[in-house]
Amino acid sequence: MRQIAPNQDTIIPYLAPLELSLEITPRGRLDVIDVRALAAAAYGDVFERHARCLYCSLHTTAGYLPQSFAARLGSGPQAVRPYIDVFTTVFPEGAGYRHDQLDLRDELTPEQRPVEPTNADSHLAFIGSGLRPCVSYVTRRPGPVSFIDLDGVNAGTPRRRTTTLVGYDNEIEVAKTTLHVPVSKRHPIDAVNLKDPRLGLYAQLDDLIAKHGVEKGRIRLRLVAGEQFASLTVNEYETLLMRYDLAEVLKNPLRFAAQKAKHAWDDPRAVPSKTLEYAKYDLVRALNRLVDALGLAESAIERVLAQALAVPASRFLRMKRSVDLLVSDSQTPGRPNVIEGTYQAPILVQWRRADKGERQVGVTLTRFV
Secondary structure, three states, X not given: OEEEOOOXXXXXXXXXXXXXXXXXXXXXXXXXXXXXXXXXXXXXXXXXXXXXXXXXXXXXXEEEOOHHXXXXXXXOHHHHHHHHXXXXXXXXXXXXXXXXXXXHOOOOOOXXXXXXXXXXXXXXXXXXXXXXXXXXXXXXXXXXXXXXXXXXXEOOEEOOEEEEEEEEOXXXXXXXXXXXXXXXXXXXXXXXXXXXXXXXXXXXXXXXXXXXXXXXXEEEEEEOOOOOOEEEEEEOOOHHHHHHHHHHHHHOOOHHHHHHXXXXXXXXXXXXXHHHHHHHHHHHHHHHHHHHXXXXXXXXXXXXXXXXXXXXXXXXXXXXOEEEEEEEOOOOOOOOEEXXXXXXXXXXXXXXXXXXXXXXXXXXXXXXX
16 A cells, blocks of 8 residues: 555545455346445455445346446345346247257357257347446445346356456546447448457457556447447357347347247237237336336336337337446456456447448547556
């Protein structure tokens, strides 16, 4: 510890950024876990000594909500669950997703196929609900930090989950650049893996991190001003999930909810077009539970939520314009790099053609201090 003096009268202790990890055991396929409480039980108040804490999930079906949005939902799992229920209703388990047809997944080995989870619904709910792999919380604000797991149990066995916490007091911007991402000129709906070596993004990130010697910090990827009808997420870039399932969602948000209703309908002579009405009914019920949980019944916000059924997927889904990636030297001391899970990749999604066949993504590197 060293001392810094912002003025002649005050001496404030300086703490170097602190990085620790937690193992999490989900209690069900959908689970909401207070990581702030787990960290306090495991490590005491070490993170509360810092002004901010970065929470980072290393998984594609489990993550966090931004602090401001989580605060609006309320405190505790009871407040988060009605919100997540909206998206698990839109993306029900076992609704005929291409990603879940494991015999079509060429990247899986014969040994992986029997144990690979069928979890396309969890991936789509993660993307659609605006869950993030990395969020920064102000520690002086009370309340839980919810780790939301959408696929915590597979074949009756809890999955192993890991989350990283980094306590810090401030961050300094050290570098900026812009990435030009080629997108489809033929197809309005497209998903681009920003981790693809052909784009060169990660090579640029490695160069920036090494040049500026950032041992603890973050990378922010953000669509530049003027980019419309596009978003960023971090998830598994699997061909069937990105090219088929996500594309279907962007065309029709209730596509899979309707498919599930169709399979559940007992009368084989039922008119297929009715299934959309059943899907809408289920979604309305989920929205009503969220409205009741927030105490917003008969309010203007309730009317806005009800109108979600009539707007495009890009407005109903909480698609976001930026994502954060943790930078650390914890895995390779002396050689900091982007920290991410095995299957995580930043992904650019568009639902209308870009005028010039490319999208621009701003890249900002910051250092935690």
